Amino acid sequence: MVKKTLVAAAAITLSTFALSSCGNGSEADSGSDSSGNDDGTITMGFAQVGAESGWRTANTKSIQETAEAEGIELKFNDAQGKQENQIQAIRSYIQQKVDVIAFSPVVETGFDAVLQEAKAAGIPVILTDRAVDVEDPSLYETFLGSDFVLEGERAGDWLVENAKDSDVNGDGTINVVQLEGTTGAAPAIDRAEGFASKISADDSIEVTASQTGEFTRDGGKQVMESFLQSDDSIDVVFAHNDDMGLGAIEAIEAAGLEPGKDIKIITIDAVKDGMTALADGKINFIVECNPLLGPQLMDLAKKVLDGEEVPERVVTDEGTFTQEQAIEALPQRQY
């Protein structure tokens, strides 16, 4: 790997290409071709999932701001939640001969071919936030992000510990409805798995319905509305992210019920809006998922391009929040 010398001048190139017109990346991105850069500037192509949640907005901001601060030229693409867009963006980065590709996969599977193309072109790939399920682990250099199974476990642990208070209907059974993230996405699969593994310790806790809300506020609201129409014995909502939990709050209030009391709510992320709802007592518990991956990502990219060894997995440090902890943390919350 060629050793890169960083220049101070920052240049973020936001991809402006219309995804619909970038067949195999051939017409994609008007940004400069970094292969011709003799000044040592690192060019990173970043393929983002979309802008589905407050978490994602904070994640994008962290990546863009860190690239700018570190003088890394960032080519950024928003896949609008579609895997095919993301694959097109990665192909376009390969064609442009960027130095390194980073991406947060929309879903876990289906990336083998495009990652093989990147490998054949000699362009290292770093996974951020979400993992992929590929046969050959040498198709990417490293993964940076959360332990989503652990996040689900933390949510399940809280419910088991607070089972008595969570039996709102007082019938001895804790009926949980689950708002899943995007089907096939690592956080949706892993959080459901971690949660299920912990609640299995208590026979009175049962997931009675589970459906995707696509990690969006609107999706969470719509799914919760349909859950409320078909079941009047819901005790708990487990939402795979804050935004879906916030959507569920709207549906619960519209149904004349009090979120946090008539129906307990557990979410994951701990973005400002979620933390505010927790401080207000509308959410009961939040498991943190840290979106501020920019600094670690740029550091890993430099190491990879310098030919340094990097760990296979770099897992971010995270915690959990009760109402009291949210009230204390909110004034300093960055996102």
Ligand code: AHR
């Ligand atoms: O992959 C991280 C998840 O994706 C976050 O929990 C969610 O808010 C986002 O959409």
